[in-house]
Structures are given as C-alpha cells and as structure tokens.
Amino acid sequence: MKKSLISGFVLCLVLLSGCAEVQKLPASSPSSAETAPSMTASSLFFAEDPQQKLILATTADYVLMTPQQVSSKADLVVLGQFVKNLGSWVEENGRVYTKGLVRVMGILKGELREREIEVVFNGGVVPLSDYLRSLDEASVKKMGILPQDITDGDTVFDHFGPYQANPALNQPYLFLLNAMEKENTWFLGSDALSMLSVKDEQYFDKLTKSWNPVRDLFQP
Amino acid sequence: MKICKFLSVLFISLYFFTLPSNFVMALPGPVLPYNLRWNITDIQYYLVGSAVNYATPIDAASKNWWRPFGPGSNNLHPNTRTYDQQQSAIDYYTYSDIYHNANAYTKFILNPNKLEVSPFLSDWSFGRVFMNIPYMNSAQGPGFTLLQSQQAIVAHEQGHVFGLNENNLTPYSIMTQSAYGRSVYTVQQTDNDAFNMKHP
Numbered sequence: 142m143k144k145s146l147i148s149g150f151v152l153c154l155v156l157l158s159g160c161a162e163v164q165k166l167p168a169s170s171p172s173s174a175e176t177a178p179s180m181t182a183s184s185l186f187f188a189e190d191p192q193q194k195l196i197l198a199t200t201a202d203y204v205l206m207t208p209q210q211v212s213s214k215a216d217l218v219v220l221g222q223f224v225k226n227l228g229s230w231v232e233e234n235g236r237v238y239t240k241g242l243v244r245v246m247g248i249l250k251g252e253l254r255e256r257e258i259e260v261v262f263n264g265g266v267v268p269l270s271d272y273l274r275s276l277d278e279a280s281v282k283k284m285g286i287l288p289q290d291i292t293d294g295d296t297v298f299d300h301f302g303p304y305q306a307n308p309a310l311n312q313p314y315l316f317l318l319n320a321m322e323k324e325n326t327w328f329l330g331s332d333a334l335s336m337l338s339v340k341d342e343q344y345f346d347k348l349t350k351s352w353n354p355v356r357d358l359f360q361p
Numbered sequence: 362m363k364i365c366k367f368l369s370v371l372f373i374s375l376y377f378f379t380l381p382s383n384f385v386m387a388l389p390g391p392v393l394p395y396n397l398r399w400n401i402t403d404i405q406y407y408l409v410g411s412a413v414n415y416a417t418p419i420d421a422a423s424k425n426w427w428r429p430f431g432p433g434s435n436n437l438h439p440n441t442r443t444y445d446q447q448q449s450a451i452d453y454y455t456y457s458d459i460y461h462n463a464n465a466y467t468k469f470i471l472n473p474n475k476l477e478v479s480p481f482l483s484d485w486s487f488g489r490v491f492m493n494i495p496y497m498n499s500a501q502g503p504g505f506t507l508l509q510s511q512q513a514i515v516a517h518e519q520g521h522v523f524g525l526n527e528n529n530l531t532p533y534s535i536m537t538q539s540a541y542g543r544s545v546y547t548v549q550q551t552d553n554d555a556f557n558m559k560h561p
C-alpha cells in the first residue's frame with residue numbers, strides 16, 4: 142500500500158512539473174533562439190536624456206504583429222538603413238511621430254525609383270511645451286502640470302512600450318512599409334515590428350526572439 | 362488487496378492528471394508590474410470629442426467588466442460615463458491613422474508628473490485610450506457583429522488601464538491581441554481573475 146502511494150505521489154509530481162513547463166512556453170516558441178542584436182546607445186534615435194520630464198508608454202492592440210503578417214500587408218519591403226533623424230513632432234491629443242531618412246540597399250517587395258526614402262513612425266521625443274499645446278485645457282489640468290513645473294529643454298518621450306521603433310543610425314534593417322499619401326514617404330505600420338534587424342540573410346523576430354531566413358517572410 | 366492497490370494508484374494518478382489541466386485553465390492572465398492608483402470602487406470614464414460616436418460599445422465593454430455579485434465578483438464600480446473629465450479614470454479619444462496597424466492603444470498618465478509614466482516602471486493615475494477610427498469602423502472579430510468587435514477592442518484597452526497585460530498564450534481572453542487571433546468579445550474568467558489579483 143505504501144509503495145503504491147509513493148508511486149502515485151511520484152507520478153503526480155511528474156505530471157505537475159510537466160504542467161509547469163507548459164505554462165512557461167512563449168506564445169510561439171523559437172526554433173533557434175539566439176541573442177538579440179545589440180545596438181550602440183549613442184547611435185539610437187532616442188537615448189536617455191536627464192531633461193526628459195515625461196515618458197509616456199503605450200500598449201497597442203495590433204492587428205498585424207508577426208513578420209509574416211506584417212510583410213504580407215506591406216506595400217514595400219526593403220533592405221536599408223537610417224542615415225538621418227529628420228525630427229519628431231506632435232499632433233492633436235499628444236500623438237508624437239518621428240521621421241527618418243532611409244538609404245535603400247535592396248528591394249524585396251514592391252516598386253521604388255528612389256534610393257532614399259522618408260520613413261515615418263509612431264513615438265519620439267518632443268519639447269514638453271509642444272506636447273502640452275497639443276492637448277485641450279482639461280487634459281492638461283488633469284495631468285497636474287503647472288506652468289512653473291516646465292523649464293526650457295524639458296522633453297516628453299512618447300513611446301510604444303516594447304514595440305517602440307528606436308532605430309540605430311547606419312545599421313541595416315529590413316523595413317516592412319506602408320505607403321503614405323505623400324510621395325516617397327512610408328510608414329512603419331506595426332512600429333518596431335515593421336523594422337527587422339538583419340544579418341547573413343536572416344532577420345530577427347522580436348516576438349520569438351529568434352533569427353530566421355529572410356525568404357520565410359514571403360512564404361504563405 | 363491487489364485490486365485495492367491498483368485502484369488507489371489509478372485514482373491518485375487520475376486526480377493529479379485532471380488537476381493540472383483545470384489549474385491551467387483557471388490561471389489568471391498576465392498583469393502589468395505596476396498599478397492603477399485610482400480607487401477601483403469609483404471608476405468612471407469620459408468621452409473626448411468624436412469618441413462619443415463609440416458610446417455604445419464603450420458602455421457595453423464597461424458593463425462587461427463590472428461583476429458585482431456571485432462567485433468571482435470584483436470590486437469594480439460603477440464604471441459608467443461621467444461628464445466631468447477630472448473625475449474619470451479612463452479618457453477615450455479617437456484618432457485616424459490608416460497606416461497604423463492597430464485598433465487602439467492606451468497611454469498611462471501619472472498625476473502629478475513627478476515620475477516616469479510607463480506601466481513597466483511606475484504606477485499610473487489614469488489612462489487615455491485612443492481608438493483608431495478606420496479600424497474601429499471596420500472591426501471584424503470571428504463571427505462577431507461590428508458592435509461586438511468594437512466592444513472587444515474597448516474592453517481590451519480598459520483591461521490595460523486596470524493593470525492587465527497582453528495574454529497571447531490563448532485566443533480566449535479579452536487581453537489577447539487581435540494579431541494573435543482574439544476569439545472573444547467579452548471578459549473571460551482568466552481576465553476577471555487577473556483583475557481580482559490586481560484589485561483584491
């Protein structure tokens with residue numbers, strides 16, 4: 142009887158440990174997990190700034206997230222690199238955008254005549270005063286920000302949490318872009334998920350944290 | 362005696378074999394590391410500008426989070442509309458961006474502005490939900506009506522303000538992102554359990 146109880150106990154331990162393993166699995170488990178690409182902080186568009194008064198993080202309900210989803214809906218997929226930060230600005234209700242100049246090194250999907258394109262994306266750093274001007278009076282009052290709290294040089298970093306695009310200058314990326322109305326201007330529709338690090342014909346999938354062949358992007 | 366032994370091992374094994382699967386099903390969804398500071402028993406929302414066009418799905422989503430009675434009830438109250446923006450824990454805005462692949466997003470605001478306001482770095486006082494008009498107007502969840510699909514988007518963002526994180530391990534959570542195939546438009550047990558974990 143003792144033996145059978147012990148064996149039952151051992152069996153249940155095995156089952157429970159198996160259950161714990163299942164819970165640890167990520168949404169889509171990486172087949173070949175490797176370290177994420179490293180970037181030099183000084184070359185990033187948005188680095189830490191002691192005068193940053195506010196950091197407003199965002200969580201978004203994306204309709205397209207996986208590289209395959211994003212690439213299938215992209216108007217243009219190019220290999221390129223940001224060569225210049227063209228600046229950030231704020232639109233109504235505190236929505237911040239940033240524009241950069243991208244030098245195109247290769248086209249994988251779509252058509253393009255120019256070798257340099259302008260790419261716009263969500264988030265960025267703007268003066269706090271500009272940010273507050275974009276809000277209505279009641280919204281500013283609710284934030285509890287008083288004019289005497291603001292000093293010259295105070296900034297706001299509006300960012301999309303873990304999916305904020307924060308490109309490093311002169312680093313190669315695969316850009317999955319949506320065409321904007323303005324000619325030669327494109328948008329990172331799924332934020333950082335539309336901008337994939339690349340090396341040796343492979344791209345880095347931020348969701349699974351794995352390197353995968355670029356050709357897989359275009360498989361149905 | 363042998364039969365007795367066999368049955369005891371079988372029953373114990375069966376008990377523990379079925380327990381884990383139920384246990385997994387009942388797990389609360391993921392939560393954000395920090396908290397909403399607003400008193401959860403005094404939650405109201407405010408509609409800014411054209412957000413009034415979505416008053417119906419916002420009302421439905423708000424009522425859906427509210428569980429005052431029975432097992433698994435929560436402390437959320439009253440989660441209704443206010444006409445005074447200073448009294449609201451959630452402010453709804455709209456924006457129109459066909460280029461952005463998102464139905465909506467939530468910003469976390471701390472009042473007064475003494476600290477960084479990221480739900481991964483600090484608490485927040487209230488939330489701003491931005492609904493993307495072109496996506497809201499063409500929202501189409503699996504087998505849902507337009508209103509149900511809009512309700513799902515709003516309920517998802519409300520969950521963030523309450524302190525819940527994305528729950529992409531299952532499609533059967535309101536906190537599953539659309540891209541991961543969210544298959545429900547109402548708050549599920551896993552979501553309510555996560556809510557209760559945040560606001561016991």
